[in-house]
Amino acid sequence: MRRSLHTDEEIAFLLGEAERGIPIAAICASAHVSPGTFYRWRRRLGGLKPAGVARLDQVERENADLRAEVQRLRAALLVQPSRPEPARTGPAGARPVLRHRGAEACVGRFAFVRSAN
Known part of the structure; x- marks a missing residue:
């Protein structure tokens, strides 16, 4: 988008007029x-004033920064290269216990769900 020829302060002045x-x-x-x-x-x-x-x-x-x-x-x-976490076994013959904490960082919409134990 093309940049305005007027500064925001000038625009606020014109709106005030x-x-x-x-x-x-x-x-x-x-x-x-x-x-x-x-x-x-x-x-x-x-209705912002020039200071606003x-x-x-x-x-x-x-915000941009x-x-x-x-x-x-x-x-x-x-x-970052992801390191697979070693599988841990539970009681004798049980399926491996999967741990989620300490794994690679979860990002996205359901990150809070994936990072919980």
Whole structure:
């Protein structure tokens, strides 16, 4: 998606002008944007003040960094060679006891179920 020519603070200022009663057509003409873009901005930023927009920007950057870290850790888990755990036998002649704790890391939707004893 193409990057906006306006910063989030400028967008918040333009949205504030609309709240003060300036016609949206005049705001769009002065900012050189279409009314559709203006309404998309309004939907995205709502009633945030410029300080709130700056905070939102910081949280979005932090979220992107955390997502990148999770992807890096997942890739590291997949690269590690898996060692099969030796089979342990229970009482005489019983089937081997399977242990799940300490096995390779479980990831996915039901990871909490697979990692429980």
